[in-house]
Amino acid sequence: MTDSPEARTPNIVDIHVGGRxxxxxxxxxxxxxxxxxxxxxTFQQVQKYERGANRVSASKLYEIAKTLQVPVSFFFDGLADPMTDEVDEVGAAAERVVTEFLNTPEGLELAEMFPKIGRGRVRRQVLDLVRAMADDADKA
Incomplete structure (x- = not known):
């Protein structure tokens, strides 16, 4: 076993699965x-799975899928096809954006609430507000 930095860096697949x-x-x-x-x-073990710091075994992933009521394949959605290494770049980019958004404490709640705003005009105003705030943050 080696103590190289690569050995301590979580694998991208482990990070993806944990994020899902x-x-x-x-x-x-x-x-x-x-x-x-x-x-x-322990909840610490779940934290490590979610960060990708610990790998999830096949049997544990099966249990997680059963507990969270999704097919095992759900945890691999958005990854490159291992047979071809082909990645839908547009789909993968969209997946990253959605994952980053939903992994913020406010993201999931905002995603749930936004469609409940019945009027399209109001939704566009909320979007304009968020864009303006993000532009200000970029300039700061």
Missing amino acids: VRIRRKMLRVSQETLADALGL
Whole structure:
């Protein structure tokens, strides 16, 4: 076993799978503690899975999928096809944006609330406000 920096860097697939676990858990409004209890783990182990710091075994991923009520394939959505290494670049970029957004504490709640704004004009005004705020942040 080596202590090289590469050995300590989480694998991109582990990070992706962990991020998908986190998104699904948050979509269901399940705490890390609740998920950990259902899986016979500590919440720290769930945290490490979600960060990609620890790899999820096949059997544990199966249990997670069952607990979070999704097919196992859900955790791999957005990754390159391992048989061809082909990536839908547009789809992958969109997946990254959505994942980053939903992984923020406010992102999931905002994503749930936004469609509830019934009037398209008001939704566009909210979007304009967010754009203006982001532009100000870029200039600062």
